[in-house]
Amino acid sequence: MKPLHQLGARRIAVGVRAREFSARDVTLAFLARVRQFDGTLRAFVDLDDERTLAAADQVDQRLAEGRQLGPLAGVPVALKDNFCQRGLPTTCGSRMLAAWHAPYDADVVERLVAADAVPFGKTNMDEFGMGSSTEWSAFGPTTNPWDATRVPGGSSGGSAAAVAAGLVPLALGSDTGGSVRQPAAFCGVFGIAPSYGRVSRRGLVAFASSLDRVGAFARQADDLAALLRVLSGGDARDATSVHDAPPDWRDDVPAGVREVRIGVLSIADVGTVGSSTGSSSTGSSSTSGSSTGVVPAAATVTEKRDCVETAVADALAASRAALTQAGATLRDAVLPGAADALAAYHLIAAAEAASNLARYDGVRYGTRVAGVNAETSARNTRGEGFGPEVQRRIVLGTMALSAGRRDALHGRAEATRQRLRTAFAELFENVDVLLSPTTPTTAFALGTRTSDPLRMYAADVLTTPASLAGLPAISIPAGHDEAGLPIGIQAVAAVGREDLLFRVAGALERAFGTPAIPTPFIEAVAS
Amino acid sequence: MTDTPDPEYRIVVGLEVHAQLRTRTKCFCACAASGGDGPNSRTCPVCLGLPGALPVLSRAALDLSVRAAVALGCRIAQHTWWDRKHYGYADLPKGYQITQHASPIGTDGLLRFEGGDGPREVRIQRVHLEEDTGRSIHDEERTRLAFDRAGIALLEIVTEPDLRTSADVRACLLAIRRLLRWIGVSDAEMEHGQMRCEPNVNLHIRCSADAGTGSAWTPTPIAEIKNLNSITAAARAVDYEVARQLAEWNATGTIGPGPRTTRGWSESAQRTELQRVKEEAADYRFLPEPDLPVVTCAPELAEAARAAQSELPDARRRRYIDDLGLPAEVADELTQTLALSDWFERAAGAADAPRPVAAWIVGNLALVEAAIVHRRFSAKDLGKLVRAVERGRVPRAAARRIILPEMARRGTKWREIVAREGLEMADDAEVAAAVRATVDAHPDLVETARAGRPQVLEVLVGDVMRATRGRADAAMVRTLVRGLVLGRP
Ligand SMILES: [Zn+2]
16 A cells, blocks of 8 residues: 555545554544654644644544544645644734634534545644745745745645645635635645635635635545535625535536537737736726826736746647547637736725735734724734734725726726626636636745735736636646745636536646645655 | 793704613624623623634524514615724724624614603614623723623614704604514613613704794704713703803804714713714714625515504503593503503403503502512403493492402402402482481480581591492492481482
């Protein structure tokens, strides 16, 4: 048998149920991996061996009592550090919450425990989810397991890196503008953002409530399907959750793509190497032209985005060929309004973030900086407790909602979002799935974009349209570039059609192979 | 007085009323809306605004809000949603309040009520549902926070500035309170903080300089008055504010609206005190609440509320006066609560005589209200008793002094009391015998009466009534006594 850490999640669950090995054995194997590699990777911000083993022992205990175990029996699942787990620190990568321990379990934590999974520590992230590299964590960056000089993507970089490096078989992330899909692409694993409302947000610390989705990572499509099914379902305590019974997507993974209509996003919409970018110069970017210092920064994001790298364009072509081979119908597709998505996303997300983060005023949650009165104390606390990127977004979000600017900023961004929804609805009359690269580039080097927010934001140019429309979207590993860095291909479907995403993911996994645990990284650590 | 005479002016008052809805839980979480065991015992992650917690709208709060909007004659929103209103205060746990800014449940309503000296109308600008905030408890050393009120469902009612006297302000607040209780949406006890009101007061003054044009009304700056803990205080504060604004006008002659101010009512000083001046409207950066879906069922709820709505107090009061011929004060009294009014109608039906029943109820209000609460006797019991009295079968005095108190005390049926105490009316022969015996026993009074002082016969009438234990009709006894002694009625 392969070493335990090489096994997929479903294989582990089968083995635990069959008493081939215990949940404790599994947890010990992964804890050993973390001990060996996480000094370099820094994917975890909190992982307590005793507590984790105790959770595994409970699963073994239930099995010993003769109880039927759930679908994730004994499978370790890491949580991004913005999920509340009772009694554990939930920092959101922020100094502001460094001392805060959640007094309750997130809905997804309850569901994982009910499925007999083993909650396996908290993973690193960009502060409150704001970032695309995990460099904006107050606790230092996570590195990419394929190249320790590169970022893992973000904001769920810790979860993506941990799964990619085989430190844990499954992990949860959250995806607001691409925070699961983009790091999945950079780290070479599967990452899904399901339909908005499919998974309860209760206990996920809010970044931008109308965009936040619980997402998940796995190294195999069928493991991801199994995990998503456990996480899904209506929650009476999340008014935006959808009460549809989740289908069993595991059957979709091997189902194939015969007669699935797939539209491939015209790269011209994004900008290819050598071409001038986008349509924002034609005036469709509705928010440019303000004289303030912050707003144009967001408005002109689309003008500064990356071109799609050749290797990424090649991977898209290879995916197209593989899917055609597998019997799908492929055609070119355009998404009108996609060029405006990034700017609209940043305004909406910042507005909601400014609102959601208003509660951190130094009165509660532990971090407090003194001031002559409550107002200055709040200001000082926020000045020290929040990092620069969060502060930048709060300034933008506060402005986007301010009297006099509200209609021109937030109002127009919401109008863009509405147009984009319509464009997607029309697109999905003719195709079942929209295929594109997940990101224009592969993982960029650590430290190269933190001083240039616009380039950092550009990493999300392909993921934000589906975020604004609340559509299910998956990033699928599709080979590597010349430097050996993973490339991700994104598939987007209509609301509720995760089944189509898993069919495409299964077909591409058969074409490109199940992603391996990166040997270059392991050799680097070993040497 | 040597001062310049007061200019011609009119008082302009609008009201903002907050009422705590009668829901078991808070507005957006499952915490109890009342009770509890000390500070912060009625809290949970949602109403504490903890990271990751999400609000879920209470269906009961929505139902009651729609019911109130319907009773206030409002147009009901097809789409209604909630907005986050941002401001920083330590007892505001999320840094924003969930309220309704752009899409109140109800708009453009009308409330009719009985003003200081006649019927009045006040237009209702909006009715919406929002959450309460926590409380800061300040002492010398520190401020403590209690979040038991945070998230409690509040109905906000905003009127147009249609009120012109403090008496009307008082009457309007009484009418709002009565209506909210009548339709069961709020207990509206101001002293328990279940109802709060903030009048916006200013004056429109006719400018002497422009008197020739006849239309130059200039407004004084609007003052919003807070900290009112009773309806009486609200009326007094309006009176105070009118005098203050007039004095300020006379002293400064300032023309023009000026900044809005917030003034607090000091109960001890009986005056309003400046709290803050709003140079420009605060920027609350309203954001449609992304955690709560848009509600589209308000029109259907309103339809159901309309179907279930009983006659409202003002309409009922008018019907009592116009159709039943009740005096206005009696009609007022009987329409204070739906329970009393309905009880009156059942009693009136049983008696087949609304006016005497109304007089009995208003004359014995404490007994009747206790009976309603403790169910000692029913409306039908009282109605039948009144009917027996009206038809001369039960002595009126005995009914009032003996029967009704015992019904209230012990719940005994009035027929039992009548039978046990032998209180049915005496027959003619018994009355005649009692008259004869009494007259025979007082020859001295008979002589005095016959000597030209017939008024002394009232003593004999009283004796006969006593002898029959009130079971005779006094007028008839008087006729019999006079006939016997004087030979004429
Ligand atoms: Zn609560």
